[in-house]
Structures are given as structure tokens and as C-alpha cells.
Amino acid sequence: MQVELYDTLSRQKKPLEPQDNTVRIYHCGMTVQSRPHVGHLRGYIVMDALRRFLRFKGYEIKLVQNITDIDDKVIEKSAAEGIDWRMLAERNTDELLRVTDALNIERPTVMPRATQHIEEIIDLVSKIIEKGHAYESKGDVYFDVRSYSKYGKLSGKNIDELESGARIEPSENKRDPLDFALWKAAKQGEPYWYSPWGKGRPGWHIECSAMSAHYLGSEFDLHAGGEDLVFPHHENEIAQYEAATGNGFAKAWMHVEMLNLRGEKMSKSTGHLVVASDVIEAYDPNVLRMFTLRVHYRAQTEYTIEGMDEARSAWERITTFLAAAQQVLGEPALATEYPKLDAVLSDDFNTPKAMGLVFDLVHQGNEALASGDKDKLAEATVKLNLALQILGFKPRREEGVQDVKTLLDLLVRFRSELRAAKAFEWADKLREMIQEAGLIMEDTKEGTRIRFR
RNA sequence: GGCGGCAUAGCCAAGUGGUAAGGCGGCGGUCUGCAAAACCGCUAUUCCUCGGUUCAAGUCCGGGUGCCGCCUCCA
Known part of the structure; x- marks a missing residue:
């Protein structure tokens, strides 16, 4: 059976047709500015299941899932805590891995970090500038949205309508309020990398274009992520890559819908969320x-x-x-x-x-x-x-229940003997005690059995 | 204001134009020393609402109403 997935770009189901036996997937991971919440987990679980299914279908899977370990919020939050930004990023990354491991979510084939791909990012930004789709302004580099005619094709948005939306961040460095940062100049005390435009760091969207291109090349099979990434994140990823190279970006887009809480989307910034670690404990x-x-x-x-x-x-x-x-x-x-x-x-x-x-x-x-x-x-x-x-x-x-199996068998035998002797009071007492330990004893035609809750 | 999505039983949730999957919960029964589990039966003549197309509509089209998401960092 041919696998088909709904593609956000073409707005229809589209067969998955990898060029060879390997399915190349880029899954937008976390910006590790804060602890993972259950909303994140929805996408990871879906992707994990999809990956296992595709493997069952005989495909190899190359899954790249990024960790964006540098951005404004990472800097802000680490400063607020008085710790190094790297420490904050690593701490949240560790927690994500601990949680996903516990959930039997396979680790991605590659889990690249933005800060380990600064070179690729700078290359890509340079190419976009060369092609005339970006410009430098006081150490920042911005993507020139109006220069790229296909801008908006993924999200179905129209530049002029966006413009009238009024909620766009103004900046004196930008030519157009819709232009977005590819590179940001470092302010005093902020982490930085050297670049042709001075000391600075990557903008939010560019790392995904650079890393997907680096690991998967152009026209890879599937780009996945949360529904909330469609605009502007994924829209910008497409624009950056295609403007820089002239090649097509992802062949298909898969977006996992939101997991809401009390009728509203979970959100890191408002604290309206359920922490992932709490859920896997419970x-x-x-x-x-x-x-x-x-x-x-x-x-x-x-x-x-x-x-x-x-x-x-x-x-x-x-x-x-x-x-x-x-x-x-x-x-x-x-x-x-x-x-x-x-x-x-x-x-x-x-x-x-x-x-x-x-x-x-x-x-x-x-x-x-x-x-x-x-x-x-x-x-x-x-x-x-x-x-x-x-x-x-x-x-x-x-999970290695084998070790205690002998002991459990013993308990089962004990209850059986108590019941055979019609010592029901004691038999029930034993069952109650076992239950307190989180196990359930049941009597069946074949005899007593014991199981985990 | 612009774009997109959704409204199916008490709750969760599938549903390719041909007569409403599944889960949870509830009720009755069987089994059992009791319980649990399981099994059997029941739990939407009807899919937000109004109109239309069709031999046939939960499914297609149009108008309402309500909810959610995006347009700002977000999975």
C-alpha cells in the first residue's frame, strides 16, 4: 500500500515517493529556552510512530531533528537566572532526551544543534545576499520579503494583508516591517560568533534551512513540525533556502495540530502548559x-x-x-x-x-x-x-519482569492454597496487600494469576 | 480586519455520497466464595442550524451560529 500524507503546501494528500529506499525527514525540534511540555510530546510521539511504520514498510529513515540552542529567549532566560546560556540550553536538552527516552521515542538519526552549524548558516546567509534577497543593516542581516515573489505560498498569506495586520515588530534597521532577521548583531554582553557582518548570532529561522540542507540536501521527502510553525517559521525556511539556491526545499509538509489546555494552545511564554516530566511521572x-x-x-x-x-x-x-x-x-x-x-x-x-x-x-x-x-x-x-x-x-x-517472576509465582501458589483451604479471609488479605504494591491478583478458571496495573 | 480548521452518544473519537468504527463511562445478565477480568445484551432512527444538489448527504454546495488556530516567540 502506497503511503500518503496530507501535504500542507499542496493542500492535499500526496504519496510519499522517496528517490531511493531512504525517506529523508526533517522534524522541527525545540528551541531549548524552557522545559519541554506535553504539547511538544504530541509531535514527537506521532513522528516516532510514523517512523516505525515506515520502517515496517521497508524504508530506511533518515530523521534529522534540530535543537535550536541559541536565540533571544535563551539569552534572556539564562541572564535572568544568572547562568551561562549554554547551561540553560543543555539542561533543557537533557530533559527533553530524558523524557523522550522514557516514552520509548527513538532518538533521531541526527540531532544537530544550531550553534554547531554556524558556518553553514553564514554560508547560506551569504548566498541569499549574493542573490539579492537579503541586505545588511548595521550588523544585522534581513531577508527582503518583497524580493521573493513566492513568499506566502505555504501559509497562504498575502504580503499586503500581512502588512495591514498591524502587529508586526517595527525596527529601524529593516526596509520593510515584514523582513525577518537572518543574522543579528550582538549587543554588549551577548554571545556571538564572527561573521562577514561582524559579531553576532543567527536569526531564528535560518538554522533549520541550513541544517536541513546540510544533512538532507534539496527536495528531501518530508518536513514536519507543529501547526504553529507554518507561519512564519516554515514559510521563512522555504524562502531562505529557495532564494539562496534556486532549488526546491522540502517535497512535502506535515503539520501536527496543537494540544490545547483548557481550550487554549499551550504556550511557553504565558506558562499555560503542563510540563512533560510531570506527566511521565504520573x-x-x-x-x-x-x-x-x-x-x-x-x-x-x-x-x-x-x-x-x-x-x-x-x-x-x-x-x-x-x-x-x-x-x-x-x-x-x-x-x-x-x-x-x-x-x-x-x-x-x-x-x-x-x-x-x-x-x-x-x-x-x-x-x-x-x-x-x-x-x-x-x-x-x-x-x-x-x-x-x-x-x-x-x-x-x-522490562525484565523475569527477575521477580519466581517470587510472584510463589505468591500465586500461596493464595491458591489459602483458597483451597477455604481460608478466604486470609486469601483476600493477601490480595489486598498485593494490590497495595501495585499488582492485581485475579482468580480465573485456569487458576489465580497476577498482573501489573 | 485577513487566512485556515472544527462542530458526530454522558465524555473522547473515526467516518472514501449508499444507510453511524473504536475507546471510556453507565445499565442488565453470565461466570465467581467474594472481587477483578472477560463474555453476552442494551446505551446516536441520527451527525450544531437553516436551505440546496442528488434516487441517496454526517459526507457535496450556500447562508447562519458557536469554538479553536495562525497573522507576535511558540511543537
Whole structure:
């Protein structure tokens, strides 16, 4: 099945057609001015699942995800804290990696930092100036928006309408208020790099054009990021790269919609957000993945405790089944194909439909379990395992529970004997105590079993 | 003001013009010493509203109403 994704630029679904077997993807990462929040995580989880799916489809994936470790806010916030800007950037980068690792999100193939690509950035800025699409002004360099006729093609904006929007940052250095900085002169005490225009630092959008070009070349397959980046960030990336080289930039654009909080978008500047670290402390990593993938990536959705609790219940339905199936079938096996899943994910990565299939399998498996049909059980289980793997779920059984298994078996035997002796009071007492430790004991026809919550 | 998106059960959420997936929750039943899990049944004659196209509309078109995003740093 041919994979198609909705492309923001052409405003339609577009087949993914890499030139060779490698899919080249640039995913806009964080500006590490502050701690990662759950809104960031939505995009990372979607990309992680997409990447696993494409790998399942037989592609190699080269995923470049930047860390923008220098910008105005990084400087401001580190100054406010009285620490070196590098320390702030590294601290937030570390936290991001800690959180994404915990969420079973694979690290990108390359995770380039803006400050490690100053040379490429300067080259690109120089080229834009040479082509007449940028100008220097008192140590700053600005992109000349009016010189580039295709400006606005991604976001569908019109320069003159933007102009009348009135909320544009004025600057005496700019020729036109819409022009944006490619390079910013360093003020006293600010970090700087040497450039043909004096001491300074890159503007916000240029690092992504430079790094994507450096690692992926022109016309790479997919450029992804949050919906809020469409304008101006991605619009500017296109303008910079295409104005400098005359080559096409990304072939397709994928934008993940916002995760809102109380009806509004999460935002670093207003503090209207939920910190990522808090969420992974409170919930199993699979729960956030469930919460994320049950909604299509192009639909806005709301972060709520109720939603997370609901996702937890849903996830428990899966793990409960897996534990029961394992008791009958032994160690889990994987199907090699699952055409229905392939079809729904190939159609603009419809993960909510995929979750529907997952729960259908759980239901079929439970039916088989109830009727004692071992073949049917195995069929559902192997497909389910494949689906979970493709979507990036990681049931806990893979985490070395083996070490305590003997001990658990002992407890199960103990309860069985108490029940056989009709010492129900003690049997229940044991179950309660076990539950306090976060484990659930259940009596079934096949005997008592124990599972993690 | 300009551009874009969305309105589907108590809640979350899919839905290619052909007769409303799935999850959570709730109710009834089966099983059980009790519980949990699971299974069986029920839980939207209808998809914000008004009009239109069509043999047929949640799906297409137009007018309302409401909500969200972007136009400023943002995933």
C-alpha cells in the first residue's frame, strides 16, 4: 500500500515517493529556552510512530531533528537566572532526551544543534545576499520579503494583508516591517560568533534551512513540525533556502495540530502548559502514547486528566489481555503482516482507525480466550503484537519482569492454597496487600494469576 | 480586519455520497466464595442550524451560529 500524507503546501494528500529506499525527514525540534511540555510530546510521539511504520514498510529513515540552542529567549532566560546560556540550553536538552527516552521515542538519526552549524548558516546567509534577497543593516542581516515573489505560498498569506495586520515588530534597521532577521548583531554582553557582518548570532529561522540542507540536501521527502510553525517559521525556511539556491526545499509538509489546555494552545511564554516530566511521572509512558494516537494528528485536541485516565483504562484493557494470552500461549510472537493496519496508516496516518483495529483484536482475543479457541487466540495475539510494535507501544512485560517472576509465582501458589483451604479471609488479605504494591491478583478458571496495573 | 480548521452518544473519537468504527463511562445478565477480568445484551432512527444538489448527504454546495488556530516567540 502506497503511503500518503496530507501535504500542507499542496493542500492535499500526496504519496510519499522517496528517490531511493531512504525517506529523508526533517522534524522541527525545540528551541531549548524552557522545559519541554506535553504539547511538544504530541509531535514527537506521532513522528516516532510514523517512523516505525515506515520502517515496517521497508524504508530506511533518515530523521534529522534540530535543537535550536541559541536565540533571544535563551539569552534572556539564562541572564535572568544568572547562568551561562549554554547551561540553560543543555539542561533543557537533557530533559527533553530524558523524557523522550522514557516514552520509548527513538532518538533521531541526527540531532544537530544550531550553534554547531554556524558556518553553514553564514554560508547560506551569504548566498541569499549574493542573490539579492537579503541586505545588511548595521550588523544585522534581513531577508527582503518583497524580493521573493513566492513568499506566502505555504501559509497562504498575502504580503499586503500581512502588512495591514498591524502587529508586526517595527525596527529601524529593516526596509520593510515584514523582513525577518537572518543574522543579528550582538549587543554588549551577548554571545556571538564572527561573521562577514561582524559579531553576532543567527536569526531564528535560518538554522533549520541550513541544517536541513546540510544533512538532507534539496527536495528531501518530508518536513514536519507543529501547526504553529507554518507561519512564519516554515514559510521563512522555504524562502531562505529557495532564494539562496534556486532549488526546491522540502517535497512535502506535515503539520501536527496543537494540544490545547483548557481550550487554549499551550504556550511557553504565558506558562499555560503542563510540563512533560510531570506527566511521565504520573502515567505509564504507553498511556500518553495511547492518549496521543487515539486522535488524528491533524485534529486539535485537549489535554485533560480525564482524557489521560481514560487512556490509561484503555491501555489496561490491552495489557490485561496480553497477560492472559501469554498465560495460554507462552512468549509472544509477531505477525509479519497486517494489511488492514497497513491500509489505515497508509491513508494519511490514521492512528485512531488503527486503534480501532487494535481493540477489535483485543476483543477477538478475549472471545477466543473465553471459548478456549487457541488458534484464534494466537492469530489475534500475533497481529496485536505487530500493531503495538508499529505504533511504538511497549508493554511492560519486556522490562525484565523475569527477575521477580519466581517470587510472584510463589505468591500465586500461596493464595491458591489459602483458597483451597477455604481460608478466604486470609486469601483476600493477601490480595489486598498485593494490590497495595501495585499488582492485581485475579482468580480465573485456569487458576489465580497476577498482573501489573 | 485577513487566512485556515472544527462542530458526530454522558465524555473522547473515526467516518472514501449508499444507510453511524473504536475507546471510556453507565445499565442488565453470565461466570465467581467474594472481587477483578472477560463474555453476552442494551446505551446516536441520527451527525450544531437553516436551505440546496442528488434516487441517496454526517459526507457535496450556500447562508447562519458557536469554538479553536495562525497573522507576535511558540511543537
